[in-house]
Amino acid sequence: MVGNWSVQTSGGSCRVQLSSSPALDLYRASASGCSNQDLxxxxxxxxxDGEVYxxxxxxxxxARLxxxxxxxxxxxxxxxxxLSLTR
Incomplete structure (x- = not known):
């Protein structure tokens, strides 16, 4: 799952990067160009449990994916x- 993803939502598209660097009990992530405030x-x-959070x-x-x-x-x-994420 680690790497760069293109995100598609009803509000447009943007990019999300999922990192393998730990951040407490999670992993680091970043978003760029997202018009959706939450994203x-x-x-x-x-x-x-088979889902990306x-x-x-x-x-x-x-989001849950x-x-x-x-x-x-x-x-x-x-x-x-x-929303959908693609490579």
């Missing part, structure tokens, strides 16, 4: 809006 604050991620500052879950190492799909936690 723009993504700073950590985790993989558990994206977190924002403060520890709130931004399922899929493969080349394509993930899921929803934004607050709005329930769909």
């Amino acid at each position: 723009s604050k993504v700073n950590a991620w985790d993989y558990r 994206l977190y924002q500052t403060g520890g709130s879950v931004t 399922r899929g493969s190492s080349s394509s993930l799909s899921g929803v934004l936690a607050k709005s329930g809006a769909p």
